[in-house]
Amino acid sequence: xxxxxxxxxxxxxxxxxxxxxxxxxxxxxxxxxxxxxxxxxxxxxxxxxxxxxxxxxxxxxxxxxxxxxxxxxxxxxxxxxxxxxxxxxxxxxxxxxxxxxxxxxxxxxxxxxxxxxxxxxxxxxxxxxxxxxxxxxxx
Amino acid sequence: xxxxxxxxxxxxxxxxxxxxxxxxxxxxxxxxxxxxxxxxxxxxxxxxxxxxxxxxxxxxxxxxxxxxxxxxxxxxxxxxxxxxxxxxxxxxxxxxxxxxxxxxxxxxxxxxxxxxxxxxxxxxx
Numbered sequence: 001x002x003x004x005x006x007x008x009x010x011x012x013x014x015x016x017x018x019x020x021x022x023x024x025x026x027x028x029x030x031x032x033x034x035x036x037x038x039x040x041x042x043x044x045x046x047x048x049x050x051x052x053x054x055x056x057x058x059x060x061x062x063x064x065x066x067x068x069x070x071x072x073x074x075x076x077x078x079x080x081x082x083x084x085x086x087x088x089x090x091x092x093x094x095x096x097x098x099x100x101x102x103x104x105x106x107x108x109x110x111x112x113x114x115x116x117x118x119x120x121x122x123x124x125x126x127x128x129x130x131x132x133x134x135x136x137x138x139x
Numbered sequence: 140x141x142x143x144x145x146x147x148x149x150x151x152x153x154x155x156x157x158x159x160x161x162x163x164x165x166x167x168x169x170x171x172x173x174x175x176x177x178x179x180x181x182x183x184x185x186x187x188x189x190x191x192x193x194x195x196x197x198x199x200x201x202x203x204x205x206x207x208x209x210x211x212x213x214x215x216x217x218x219x220x221x222x223x224x225x226x227x228x229x230x231x232x233x234x235x236x237x238x239x240x241x242x243x244x245x246x247x248x249x250x251x252x253x254x255x256x257x258x259x260x261x262x263x264x
Contacts (some may be wrong), residue, residue, distance in 0.1 A: 087148060090148065091148050091151055094148075094151040094152060095151055098151060108197075111197050111199055111235045112197070114234075115197050115235040115236065115237040116225075116234070116235070116236060116237065117236075117237050117239050118215060118217070118236050118237065118238055118239045118240070118244075119223075119239040119240075121214060121223030121224060121225065121236065122223070122224060123221045123222060123223045123224075124221075124222050124224075125220050125221060125222070126183060126216060126220055126221075126222045126247075127220060128185065128216055128245065131183055131184060131185045131216075131247070132179075132182065132183075132184045132185070133184070133185050133186075134176045134184050134185070134186050134187075135186070135187055136172040136173060136174065136186060136187040136188075137172075137173040137175045
């Protein structure tokens with residue numbers, strides 16, 4: 001429900017006229033009319049006064065949230081919290097991936113630095129076919 | 140989503156992408172092979188099947204042997220029967236060989252001692 005509709009509903013529930021509300025808030029009747037038609041919006045200060053006059057919370061007046069209506073509030077908060085948790089999880093996963101990649105790069109860089117070209121190694125000629133062959137150890 | 144979180148997320152994503160792009164796929168180790176063998180005195184053994192290696196690829200040997208005073212060589216045998224090797228030192232061999240020519244290579248261990256030598260470790264290629 002929009003603010004203008006809420007203002008009309010609450011005023012009627014309190015059985016107040018626009019003039020009575022205007023006097024209570026120290027504004028003109030036209031101002032009340034403009035708020036209730038949506039032509040203008042009350043200031044924060046006046047909204048607080050309206051909420052006191054109508055006996056509702058400011059949140060209820062502005063957002064239309066009924067007191068104790070946690071499902072309405074939760075429905076907007078929970079997905080946000082879930083999204084936040086998801087983002088944190090994603091960020092952590094990326095950080096771990098980046099760390100693993102970084103460690104691998106360091107290891108690879110180290111390998112690159114100390115590597116010796118096969119051509120530069122001391123060599124002997126061997127007979128590959130007559131060599132004893134041993135398999136790799138199965139993990 | 141908070142602006143700070145967005146920035147952190149973007150930074151992490153960028154970091155990861157940059158790192159991914161700077162690691163050439165060809166240089167990644169294809170496999171790790173485990174070695175656990177006893178090499179007879181004055182003999183040379185080749186371990187496992189031939190490794191198909193390309194120019195620039197690295198083969199890292201991390202092995203320990205016993206007795207530590209034994210004279211042991213670790214290396215690769217190329218397709219033209221050349222055994223290029225490193226000598227172990229004090230019971231350890233930790234070396235990396237860069238392949239100069241694409242081909243099939245065999246990892247091999249030579250025991251120059253007069254007693255059997257037990258070798259365990261890993262070869263990353």
